[in-house]
Amino acid sequence: MKKILVLSMIMAVPLAANAENGSYINQEVFNICSVIFLVGMGMLFLLTILKRILDFRLKNKIVEKGIDHTMAASILETxxxxxxxxxxxxxxxxxxxxxxxxxxxxxxxxxxxxxxxxxxxxxxxxxxxxxxxxxxxx
Structure with a gap:
């Protein structure tokens, strides 16, 4: 239900930007804000993927080295x-x-x-x- 609501709200933004009786949102401002938002989301995605890859590599190194269980738990503790x-x-x-x-x-x-x-x-x-x-x- 939440996904449908969010998706419908996102789809309504261009309608407000291109209203026939007058533009409520300046098109240049809308374009700039959307580009900034997309770049930010892309960077967040890349950082999340990089963090997961590095965590996976760290866990593999810990397993390969055969570190003590208590030491590994303290390193990997979240x-x-x-x-x-x-x-x-x-x-x-x-x-x-x-x-x-x-x-x-x-x-x-x-x-x-x-x-x-x-x-x-x-x-x-x-x-x-x-x-x-x-x-x-x-």
Missing amino acids: NPQEGRNINIKWFAILAGLGSGLTLIHYTLPLGIHSMAIMSFCLAVSFLGYFFFLRQTER
């Missing part, structure tokens, strides 16, 4: 708490981006203050995520 907070981290990042873009929209024309607004909003979202992590550790 933090299970980290996996639970990934969704909150991405929520904080995207909420910061959304609030920054909203503020930039209401403070046109675009300029150096737009970059300051975006930086401040992202910093506040990361600060909120930091406080969330600190609160959940207690």
Whole structure:
């Protein structure tokens, strides 16, 4: 159900960009944002694949060397708490981006203050995520 909802929302964006009664989204801005998004997703994909390959190679080296079970467990230990907070981290990042873009929209024309607004909003979202992590550790 979630996939269908997300897919329909993604398909609705070009319709808003090409509305007949007037363009609600500037086509150049849309193209730039989509290219930045695609490049970011591609880099994230490559980093994830590279991390998995390197983890696999490390595990193979550990098995080949015949390292003690307790030593191997300490090297390969992952933090299970980290996996639970990934969704909150991405929520904080995207909420910061959304609030920054909203503020930039209401403070046109675009300029150096737009970059300051975006930086401040992202910093506040990361600060909120930091406080969330600190609160959940207690």
